[in-house]
Amino acid sequence: MFLEMSRPSGAACSLLLLWSSWMAQVVGSEGDPSCWMGALQFDTCCLPPPRGKASCWEGSFSYQRCCLSGAILPVVDVNSVEDISQLGGCELNIFQEFKTRSGAWYKENRANLVLFHEFVYLFSRFDAMFKSCAPAALTALLLKLESMYFADESTWNGLFQIYVEKYHQAVAEGVLLQSHHENGWPLLEGIRKVNALRSSGGEPAELGTREVVDLVVCYCGRGERVDWLRAFQKMPWRPEDRSLSTRRHVALKFYHKCGELFSEEEREAERQRLVADWGSMFRTVEVRYVDDALRADDCSAYLAYIVDRYDDLPEFTVFLHADAPEHIPTLDLLTDTVFAASRGYLPNELGFLHLSHNYVHQEVNCSASNSSCQPREKWEIQNLWKNVFGSSLVPSVTDGSLSAYCCVQFLARRERILQRDRLFYQRALSYFGETPDSYYALFPVGRVVRMVDTLGRTPCQLAMYIWHILFGEEMHLPRRHRDPRMPLFIRMLNIEVEAVLEAQAGADGHDGGSFQLNGEARSDTTYDRLQTLFQEE
Template sequence: MYRSCAPAALTALLLKLESVYFEQDAMWTALYAHYVERHHEAVAAGSLLQSHHVNGWPLVEGLQRIHALRELQPQTRHRTPSVTPSVDLVLCYCGRNERIEWLRGFHRLPWRDEDRSETIRNSVALRIYHKCGHIFPNEEEEKQKLIAAWSSWFHTVEVRFVDDEIRADDCSAYLAYIVDRYDNMPEFAVFLHADAPEHIPTVDLLMDTVFAAARGYLPREAGFIHLSHNYVRHDCPGSTEPCRTPDAFEVSQLWRTVFRSSITPAMSQGDLNGYCCVQFLVRRERVHLRNKEFYARALRFFGDTPASYHALFPVGKVVWEPDTRGRTPCQLTMYFWHVMFGEELWLPRRHRDTRLPLFIRMLNIEAEAVVEAQRGEDGPAAAVIQFTGDDTGADDTYYRLQSLFSEADA
């Protein structure tokens, strides 16, 4: 590409630099030096001309953007180990049949060369919110077992048992963390299930996002980042049939209670769309948009009382056993979280959200996004979006995930 069209190759290098702008100096500087050398060679050989800039190759703009991104990190950060972590990993965990060895990937992914252990140990805490204390005869023994297993991997490891009136999983785990640490939160909190890799398009996205946050390299406008892979639209776009997701009574009741609102979004009209499966990063300032009592009240609603289950029915205080197995109130609330933290009701797909860094935007462009672009929902220029093949199939992704659980990589 460089020999046939130097501006195109240089633009590709700039995009690569932007996609890894948060990396450690040794890796990033080598790639930057490669770009500078190729740029100088192209100018000297006459294959990069002023006319290329005039005709729209964004080399100057791209370089300016990369320099701005590299300047995000405070100059004084991470020269010495942090007294307090800058990122909390909040893990909703049960302990029975849940394997969390994938957490080792924050240090090093088996298929990548980067060793990030120093940054993770200095800047990332693991807060385990244990939801299955009732199956362990000795909670303290279980707690110390988890702390011993992970204390050498993270800045801090804490284990907190959360016992609900009727089990609420991530709803009460996440809310309990916010209530516990509302007045002493780090800059970022990352909320995850114990099986997080199953909900995320690629585990690289999770590891890179946490690493960038820990190094101070997330732009200020990135206040909330959903990390799950499945974007859900409730307005049935493009369908010739009536929408099959009506505005259910129980959704409106949950919304009114959580937000103390007299009105609710019309989901079938597309008022409330976003990602399912509640794996996300949020800045402290976004959490603090609401007062502590908001979260304490929500925790009482979902965890301390059966009220969220009662809200599913219009008459009486009913708790239906199938709802308890499926954690129905929390399942229905998965589309509320981004609104709690200051996002618009309609959360855009990640690749369309210009507030997010390129390395987050370029992963998991779903097939539905192509159809939406073809319908003109992104403007006329977006219709060119298309998919190209790659050399990683489903099996390769599967075996990569399995390698996270290999003792050989511990």
């Protein structure tokens, strides 16, 4: 049977002509690419002509712009007016770009340095932003809630109450519509994530029976100040008081690496002083002296702790230097991580976390024929790898296989530490501390120990790039903000200059290049804040 196709009517002819005209304008293109995100795509919004899908259009996001032209949203300077609503509403580029980035965060778990910067900006100006674009202000508030999902009840309840009230106010005033949800504002995804995170933890069931977090501080004494430990109870620039949680769940353990400088009487006096100074702030305080064959360091201190506590490890251990603030981008990252861990709020997939600020990206794409870019420690690192892991195969340093943060301030979950047996750690402790073997391994022949290596603790300096592998991470550790296992509060802190440059080169997506560093001097810098912890009371 053949189907007979009748000649189209006049109206149909007009539609076909319009379709042909429209197709001629868009063949080989997808309209304006800045319009599309998630379910909002060219095919789903622009067909059929001449208006496409009505629910796709909002403000300056129109059929004409998105489907028939390549127009770009005009950039507005939000600092040029006192009230941003004078410039417009949700159609402003600052809000539409924020919608795109926040949608990618919630729907694809895709991080963006610009998003981390702009949601804080929007939240800090909430009332003005709410007046101009309620969905944007509410989304920023959801991201703020997500960044503090582990907070104590009073802090959390206060901000969550504001969100609920403002959401209902927006609905009542008609400034939050169904079309906002249809056009991509991720409010539903955001509140679902916030609620899931908040319900994921809470005070540990074993409250009062044992510590949840051990702070292991590699310490030398002799004037080495650790006043920054006060921050685990309260930081002067933040209202939260975490004293009760710290006393209940966090134990402090000094692993003293300079015992050779002390007599037995001085050792005991030092022990009693440290316990007296910090005993009231933490669940327990212990002091253990580490005596090495040559000179103790963080390798021998950390490994000695694991050997000591292997059968009685807490859920989390945080390994730190006595000068930790010099290596960590902000104390907020450290104290928030410990607080979240102590309350059971760190995600299960987070088994290891570097806390330092300096990411070392080993020589990537460094040709073997180019001797000028060969790492000076290539032979030593490969030899160290063989001796520690007992492996005949070693990773390539020159192609970037071994990259991580330096300066060994990190958190490890108990199950990650226990992936290796006690004998492994005993052998590693013997290699780095109880014998000079790690120093002998710096040279291909003989049994040589150079003074410069002893003073600089060269073997342990080289080992800073393998700690994450000891505890079950991949050899190439990503930057924190690109690691999807990390919660928002960890990913948004420590934005290095190198990370910004990588983002501007496209590492975090096409819109990463709009991120700008602000070098303006401020009185609330990390340095200024840190000084308040050392002020005499």
